[in-house]
Amino acid sequence: xxxxxxxxxxxxxxxxxxxxxxxxxxxxxxxxxxxxxxxxxxxxxxxxxxxxxxxxxxxxxxxxxxxxxxxxxxxxxxxxxxxxxxxxxxxxxxxxxxxxxxxxxxxxxxxxxxxxxxxxxxxxxxxxxxxxxxxxxxxxxxxxxxxxxxxxxxxx
Amino acid sequence: xxxxxxxxxxxxxxxxxxxxxxxxxxxxxxxxxxxxxxxxxxxxxxxxxxxxxxxxxxxxxxxxxxxxxxxxxxxxxxxxxxxxxxxxxxxxxxxxxxxxxxxxxxxxxxxxxxxxxxxxxxxxxxxxxxxxxxxxxxxxxxxxxxxxxxxxxxxxxxxxxxxxxxxxxxxxxxxxxxxxxxxxxxxxxxxxxxxxxxxxxxxxxxxxxxxxxxxxxxxxxxxxxxxxxxxxxxxxxxxxxxxxxxxxxxxxxxxxxxxxxxxxxxxxxxxxxxxxxxxxxxxxxxxxxxxxxxxxxxxxxxxxxxxxxxxxxxxxxxxxxxxxxxxxxxxxxxxxxxxxxxxxxxxxxxxxxxxxxxxxxxxxxxxxxxxxxxxxxxxxxxxxxxxxxxxxxxxxxxxxxxxxxxxxxxxxxxxxxxxxxxxxxxxxxxxxxxxxxxxxxxxxxxxxxxxxxxxxxxxxxxxxxxxxxxxxxxxxxxxxxxxxxxxxxxxxxxxxxxxxxxxxxxxxxxxxxxxxxxxxxxxxxxxxxxxxx
Numbered sequence: 239x240x241x242x243x244x245x246x247x248x249x250x251x252x253x254x255x256x257x258x259x260x261x262x263x264x265x266x267x268x269x270x271x272x273x274x275x276x277x278x279x280x281x282x283x284x285x286x287x288x289x290x291x292x293x294x295x296x297x298x299x300x301x302x303x304x305x306x307x308x309x310x311x312x313x314x315x316x317x318x319x320x321x322x323x324x325x326x327x328x329x330x331x332x333x334x335x336x337x338x339x340x341x342x343x344x345x346x347x348x349x350x351x352x353x354x355x356x357x358x359x360x361x362x363x364x365x366x367x368x369x370x371x372x373x374x375x376x377x378x379x380x381x382x383x384x385x386x387x388x389x390x391x392x393x394x
Numbered sequence: 395x396x397x398x399x400x401x402x403x404x405x406x407x408x409x410x411x412x413x414x415x416x417x418x419x420x421x422x423x424x425x426x427x428x429x430x431x432x433x434x435x436x437x438x439x440x441x442x443x444x445x446x447x448x449x450x451x452x453x454x455x456x457x458x459x460x461x462x463x464x465x466x467x468x469x470x471x472x473x474x475x476x477x478x479x480x481x482x483x484x485x486x487x488x489x490x491x492x493x494x495x496x497x498x499x500x501x502x503x504x505x506x507x508x509x510x511x512x513x514x515x516x517x518x519x520x521x522x523x524x525x526x527x528x529x530x531x532x533x534x535x536x537x538x539x540x541x542x543x544x545x546x547x548x549x550x551x552x553x554x555x556x557x558x559x560x561x562x563x564x565x566x567x568x569x570x571x572x573x574x575x576x577x578x579x580x581x582x583x584x585x586x587x588x589x590x591x592x593x594x595x596x597x598x599x600x601x602x603x604x605x606x607x608x609x610x611x612x613x614x615x616x617x618x619x620x621x622x623x624x625x626x627x628x629x630x631x632x633x634x635x636x637x638x639x640x641x642x643x644x645x646x647x648x649x650x651x652x653x654x655x656x657x658x659x660x661x662x663x664x665x666x667x668x669x670x671x672x673x674x675x676x677x678x679x680x681x682x683x684x685x686x687x688x689x690x691x692x693x694x695x696x697x698x699x700x701x702x703x704x705x706x707x708x709x710x711x712x713x714x715x716x717x718x719x720x721x722x723x724x725x726x727x728x729x730x731x732x733x734x735x736x737x738x739x740x741x742x743x744x745x746x747x748x749x750x751x752x753x754x755x756x757x758x759x760x761x762x763x764x765x766x767x768x769x770x771x772x773x774x775x776x777x778x779x780x781x782x783x784x785x786x787x788x789x790x791x792x793x794x795x796x797x798x799x800x801x802x803x804x805x806x807x808x809x810x811x812x813x814x815x816x817x818x819x820x821x822x823x824x825x826x827x828x829x830x831x832x833x834x835x836x837x838x839x840x841x842x843x844x845x846x847x848x849x850x851x852x853x854x855x856x857x858x859x860x861x862x863x864x865x866x867x868x869x870x871x872x873x874x875x876x877x878x879x880x881x882x883x884x885x886x887x888x889x890x891x892x893x894x895x896x897x898x899x900x901x902x903x904x905x906x907x908x909x910x911x912x913x914x915x916x917x918x919x920x921x922x923x924x925x926x927x
Contacts, residue, residue, distance in 0.1 A: 242540070244540060244541045244542065245539065245540050245541045248541045300569065302539055303565055303566055303569040304569070328715075331585075333717070334574060335717060335719075335722075338581070338582075338583050338584060338585045338586075338587075339539045339558075339562060339565075339566050339583045340538050340539055340556070340558070340583050340584045340585050341585040342585075345585065360715075361715045
């Protein structure tokens with residue numbers, strides 16, 4: 239596993255020194271490089287702006303030959319994130335048939351952030367929310383903002 | 395395009411089948427092959443007589459061919475050689491191209507002639523340099539996967555030029571081949587690079603046991619890629635069977651095939667022979683029979699079948715955009731329709747779910763009322779299944795019986811073969827009888843049903859009579875008269891079975907049965923094709 243350790247610590251270093259915009263990455267446990275926690279500030283000009291979202295990223299032992307798993311720990315109103323405590327994300331790069339060993343965590347995190355800028359209602363995890371996003375954007379924005387206010391307030 | 399295809403296919407009848415087959419969307423071509431099973435009312439007597447001529451023999455038999463593993467390999471090699479010669483490309487590349495085109499050689503050649511660059515790109519053979527791939531040590535190289543940069547690190551790159559250390563390449567391939575069962579479509583490990591691993595690169599990188607597994611998987615994709623080929627489902631049987639029956643015709647024909655290993659199965663659904671009942675009916679029946687068990691409830695609640703290859707799929711998370719792990723078919727979990735045709739219409743799926751939800755509730759209420767009727771048919775179905783099992787034990791005892799009979803009567807081994815024949819006839823007939831009850835359960839009552847039930851009754855009586863004779867003690871079996879009776883009865887049973895199957899298949903082919911269920915099912919897709927002439 240030493241080769242994976244080398245790669246993971248390198249990636250972690252990269253991600254902490256030049257993180258994707260609006261993200262802070264830390265290790266919840268100094269000894270376990272396989273579990274990362276991410277704090278993401280909602281991108282500006284989106285209903286998620288100013289919200290602070292916590293995410294977890296776990297790297298499987300087979301990493302980088304198997305894709306990492308990313309979950310929202312903070313509840314979020316979004317078509318591609320399950321509206322429950324698990325916060326599963328539907329991200330094509332994380333699917334086994336799309337993941338490549340040369341893919342990077344940073345790319346994954348950028349894709350997660352991009353998902354907040356541009357939700358993808360054609361591949362919904364929450365059909366109801368996707369429906370709302372498509373047909374009643376004002377209502378969607380309102381719901382997303384109220385979720386931010388309720389769950390993703392800074393300092394909470 | 396049609397006439398071109400016909401011209402090419404005329405050169406070899408085998409190609410004809412392949413070509414037609416992958417050309418599913420081309421309804422006119424597909425229909426032609428199945429003229430025999432035309433469901434239009436026959437208002438033209440000349441056409442009718444011609445059709446019945448075509449159907450001489452038994453209408454429930456379909457034509458098929460059994461391929462041994464070596465034949466499967468040879469078939470692939472032949473096609474690869476052909477493409478290699480016609481398009482003057484390397485064999486590895488020809489193989490990748492053929493797999494990309496799901497072994498539709500004609501379309502590959504046509505498309506390639508049209509726009510070689512585009513086709514190569516799409517097949518994962520993008521722009522290539524001429525140098526053959528090899529393991530190399532490159533000074534100052536660092537592997538982007540494991541981040542190793544020690545001196546003398548062996549590295550490898552395909553023609554796309556993305557270089558990684560040999561160890562990472564091997565781990566990647568092992569993961570794909572061993573864990574994910576992938577072979578034909580393993581891409582370069584680089585994010586976004588769609589270059590496909592070719593067999594020569596694999597030869598350089600893989601250990602022999604992994605290479606063997608890879609070949610095995612490749613062979614498998616060849617059979618799985620082609621709708622006219624299917625693996626024999628018998629355990630340990632490595633044969634594949636070729637049959638031209640198309641999925642959309644499964645409501646008109648029950649394509650039972652005989653593998654060289656002796657296993658009789660349905661080409662449509664790979665289950666054991668279930669003539670005369672059509673696949674969709676069998677599927678519904680089996681589901682119904684299993685409905686009591688918790689497992690069945692769980693399966694129906696949590697899984698669906700891939701609309702293309704029928705693999706059972708459990709959705710354990712993720713969105714509605716499903717990609718079948720086995721056949722790579724992309725579909726919507728809600729409506730089971732093609733994802734590509736889906737566009738932005740998933741909204742309708744939401745509605746569809748509501749509607750089907752209420753339908754499901756209605757269906758449940760109805761099923762309770764009809765439970766009694768169901769049990770009538772089920773008990774008879776189950777009884778034949780049970781008897782067939784007992785007869786099978788009997789079959790194992792038959793040999794012993796035959797030996798005993800030889801000593802008791804002084805008959806020779808050849809002369810006691812009639813017992814073996816009787817035992818086999820019993821098995822086959824019971825298998826048929828069993829399914830006649832599932833068939834009858836879904837049948838609406840009319841004159842045809844009465845004829846069917848008469849046939850069923852005749853066969854059943856004959857089978858029970860033969861079964862009784864078969865179980866007589868050795869002393870009675872030694873009687874020469876009983877031997878003649880038994881041989882007669884065996885022949886009679888076989889004849890009754892053929893009559894029943896022939897009649898059922900004929901009516902099925904001509905769409906004369908009225909069923910209480912839709913035999914097209916969700917999976918058939920094509921649906922009715924409407925008037926054609």
